[in-house]
Amino acid sequence: MDPQGGPYLNKKALCSPLGAARLCQLAMGCAVIAMVTHSAGYSGSQGVFCMAAWCFCFAMSVVVFFLDATRLYSFLPLSWDNLTVTCAAFATLMYVTASVVYPLFFVRSECPYAGCEVRDFRIAVSVCSILGTLAYGAEVVLCRARPGQIVVGYMATASGLLKVVQGFVACVIFGALANGSQYWRYEATVYCVVVYASCFALTALVVIMTLCKRTRNVCCMPFDRFVVVCTLLEVLLYLSASVVWPVFCFDPKYGSPSRPSSCPQGKCPYDSKVVVAVFSFLNFGLYTADLIYSQRIKFVSSNANS
Incomplete structure (x- = not known):
């Protein structure tokens, strides 16, 4: 027993x-x-x-x-x-x-x-x-937690589940960046990489804190407010990256607006740049939806109920 x-x-x-x-x-x-x-x-x-x-x-x-x-x-x-x-x-x-x-x-x-x-x-x-x-x-x-429901498990909410999707999309972006994207050619594209890494780190931090029951107070503020602050920052960062990356990859002044005919299928830097651009917009949308959903969460600290 x-x-x-x-x-x-x-x-x-x-x-x-x-x-x-x-x-x-x-x-x-x-x-x-x-x-x-x-x-x-x-x-x-x-x-x-x-x-x-x-x-x-x-x-x-x-x-x-x-x-x-x-x-x-x-x-x-x-x-x-x-x-x-x-x-x-x-x-x-x-x-x-x-x-x-x-x-x-x-x-x-x-x-x-x-x-x-x-x-x-x-x-x-x-x-x-x-x-x-x-x-x-x-x-x-x-x-999954229902809208308006008071929950202890943050990851069961729409906002928590979106965190998992955001992290997965970020991994796809990292894979495309590593596959010959030539992001090091311009400081602006290096900035985008820093944005992707920083947002992924913040998302991973929120998930790890939730799994480890560290959801009482963070930086002298309630956990739910900390999540909203992080999400707003991530929305702004992804918005900037979603604008900067296409400009420095597909504008004729810096890159190529169309796929070069001589580029081998599956090993073309242009393809990797397109993947990064598409998934950047996708993650921007996910973070925006996360920010909207996070306003509806009535979260109870797991420390108080464990």
């Missing part, structure tokens, strides 16, 4: 909609990894990314399910509700990306040289990956 007099195992980990969603995550993750390693296969950086995403999410789901079923999460110095919804949101994004990348690069209507069996396995992998996406998305929906 546990200290509260209940059973060691948590029946809700199995007999609940949330438990069913997590079991589906495990089943789809296991099926995808088994089929890819058995016959579907993967290659190149795209395939490695997909396999890494599936394996990471599967391992994360195993740990979450085990800790929830055995109630061992009560011994962790972390906010369990915030941690699980953060993991589910991040896994949803990873699965969405893998569910697009894998069929795009590996599924063809005609049979490859290895035969139609490989094609069929790859189609099955894509289907199971999509089902896994729905399973992780279902957990996010089940754990």
